[in-house]
Amino acid sequence: MFPKSSVRQFSSSAASAYKVTVLGAAGGIGQPLSLLMKLNHKVTNLALYDLRLGKGVATDISHIPTNSTVEGYGPEDDGLAKALKDADVVLIPAGVPRKPGMTRDDLFNTNASIVRDLAKAAAVNAPKAALLIISNPVNSTVPIVSEVLKEKGVYNPKKLFGVTTLDVLRSSRFLSQVVGTDPTTETVTVVGGHSGVTIVPLLSQTKHKDLPKEKYDALVHRIQFGGDEVVQAKNGAGSATLSMAQAGARMAGSVLKGLAGETDITEPTYIDSPLFKSEGVDFFSSRVTLGPEGVKEVHPLGTISTAEEEMIKVAKETLIKNIKKGVDFVKANP
Ligand code: NAI
Numbered sequence: 001m002f003p004k005s006s007v008r009q010f011s012s013s014a015a016s017a018y019k020v021t022v023l024g025a026a027g028g029i030g031q032p033l034s035l036l037m038k039l040n041h042k043v044t045n046l047a048l049y050d051l052r053l054g055k056g057v058a059t060d061i062s063h064i065p066t067n068s069t070v071e072g073y074g075p076e077d078d079g080l081a082k083a084l085k086d087a088d089v090v091l092i093p094a095g096v097p098r099k100p101g102m103t104r105d106d107l108f109n110t111n112a113s114i115v116r117d118l119a120k121a122a123a124v125n126a127p128k129a130a131l132l133i134i135s136n137p138v139n140s141t142v143p144i145v146s147e148v149l150k151e152k153g154v155y156n157p158k159k160l161f162g163v164t165t166l167d168v169l170r171s172s173r174f175l176s177q178v179v180g181t182d183p184t185t186e187t188v189t190v191v192g193g194h195s196g197v198t199i200v201p202l203l204s205q206t207k208h209k210d211l212p213k214e215k216y217d218a219l220v221h222r223i224q225f226g227g228d229e230v231v232q233a234k235n236g237a238g239s240a241t242l243s244m245a246q247a248g249a250r251m252a253g254s255v256l257k258g259l260a261g262e263t264d265i266t267e268p269t270y271i272d273s274p275l276f277k278s279e280g281v282d283f284f285s286s287r288v289t290l291g292p293e294g295v296k297e298v299h300p301l302g303t304i305s306t307a308e309e310e311m312i313k314v315a316k317e318t319l320i321k322n323i324k325k326g327v328d329f330v331k332a333n334p
Contacts, residue, residue, distance in 0.1 A: 018256055019045040021087040021126070023080075023118050024094025025072075026053035028241030029134060029248065033093060036249035038064050042256040049073045049083035050094070080118075084125035088259060089252055092118055095135035097239040098231050104137040104195040105322070111135050112144055112329045119145040123152035130159040130255050130294050134248055138162040138194040139319055142270055142283055143326030151334065158294035161255065162270030164194045164285045165247035166240060170226040171201045178219050179208050190223070190268050191286045191301060192315035193322065199224045200315050204305035220311075258290025265290045266299070273298055281316050283323050 020037050024030045025048035034048050038061045046068050048058040058072025073079030084090065095111035098104065115135050122131060133142050142162040149155035171188035175181075192200040201223045203209065203216065211219065222229075230240040250267075257265045270285035275298065289297040304312070 017044045018042050018088040018259065019047065019086060020089045020091065020252065020256075021047040021049065021083050021129075022091045022093070023049050023083070024092060024135070026050035026057045027093060028097065028238050029093040029244045031057055032242055032245035033091060033248045034058075034061055035064075036245055037091075037252060038066055038068060038070065040249070040253055040256065041067065042253075042260060043068045046070045047073065047083040047087065049080055051075055054079070054083075080121045081125045084122055084129075087122075087126040087129045089132065089255055090122055090126055090129045091132045091134065091248055091252055093134040093244075093248065094118060097241075098136070098227075099236050099238075100232055102231075104227075105140070105325075107136050108140060108325065108329075111137070111141060112326070113333065115141045115144050116148055116330060116333070119148040120152070123149050123154050127152075127154040128156075128159070130161065130259070132161045132163050132248065132252055132255065134163045134244065136194075137322065138164065138270060139198060139283070139322035140326035140329070143323045144330055146272060146283075147327055147330035151330070156294070157272035160272060161251065161294075162194060162283070162285065163248055163251050164190060164199075164268060164270050165251040166227075166244050167194060167199050167201070167223065168268055169243060169247050169250075171203075171223050174219060174222050174226065175201075175203065175206065175208065178211070178215055189287050191284070192312060193270060193283075193285060193319050195318075195322070196224055197311070198315040198318050198322070200308060200311045202301070202304055202308055204308055205302060209305070216307075254290055255294070258294070258296065259292055261292050271295060271298070275300065276316060279316060281319050281323070284316075284319065 020043045022034050025034045054074045055072035058070045062070035073083040095114045167190040172183045172186040176183035176186045189202045192198045254265050254267045266289045268287050273284040275284050287299040
């Protein structure tokens with residue numbers, strides 16, 4: 001007989017019984033993200049909530065023949081509580097996206113209260129869930145969620161994640177375009193936060209650390225502001241949704257693998273991090289190993305270049321302000 005732990009690791013049923021909830025499931029990100037979660041075999045119960053069209057999207061997706069139930073909810077009949085009840089992983093892409101000329105911080109006024117209210121519901125109905133925050137500005141919405149969970153007495157810093165995976169995807173893609181390689185072979189650790197200058201790709205840790213300065217500067221700028229390319233191309237109709245759904249599904253997939261006891265699962269992600277707490281930066285994105293309890297290990301940045309050190313200094317200054325803005329919001333608007 002196998003010991004119980006190894007049975008859990010290899011069996012397709014026991015290790016794979018997870019309820020995943022998407023809040024904002026009918027949006028530009030929510031729909032393809034929900035579709036991708038339906039295709040994840042670890043998910044046995046998919047709950048889709050939105051102010052509008054939650055049931056429609058759920059019914060549509062439910063016809064896909066993978067081994068999970070799909071339930072759709074709207075705000076009526078306590079739908080939010082039912083969608084969240086006992087979820088293992090909650091993905092939050094609810095809120096408004098950017099239009100041309102807007103920064104992510106411009107979304108704060110609208111999205112802060114949406115995220116705060118969804119976090120309150122999650123605290124009550126799924127206090128043990130891993131929460132993956134996609135709604136922008138991530139640098140501030142993650143601290144908002146942490147404040148709400150603290151107030152409710154259920155904050156577990158190991159289970160709160162700001163989804164920065166899109167920056168990681170873009171880094172692989174854009175780097176491969178510059179150096180002419182297969183993007184699937186390019187892995188870039190991106191640290192800091194998720195907006196403009198807080199996005200710091202550690203290109204010195206890739207195989208391509210000797211890029212000419214002009215190419216390097218252009219690449220870093222494209223990674224930091226790649227979201228603007230999509231916002232401009234969509235011309236007022238929103239920001240990245242499809243690439244973001246892929247990014248969110250990858251991050252959720254990694255969190256689920258960690259919960260299921262798979263080993264060596266690492267992702268860069270924005271968390272309540274010990275790395276720069278002594279300097280007043282309470283949240284920071286870096287490479288994190290995921291495990292059965294959520295965050296298992298927060299990796300230090302490792303050896304970085306002088307240019308990266310300088311970028312991290314700037315990122316920290318901005319992050320301190322972004323984090324304070326989120327914390328102050330919850331204090332003023334509990
Ligand atoms: P969208 O407008 O297409 O969809 C948002 C959805 O949220 C809508 O269906 C809306 O009904 C729903 N919603 C609004 N308030 C809600 C509430 N209180 N409860 C439940 N659902 C609610 O927007 P899109 O393009 O899907 O973007 C969503 C968010 O994701 C934005 O804040 C955007 O800035 C952010 N985003 C984050 C990225 C990241 O890398 N973390 C990348 C791209 C976008």
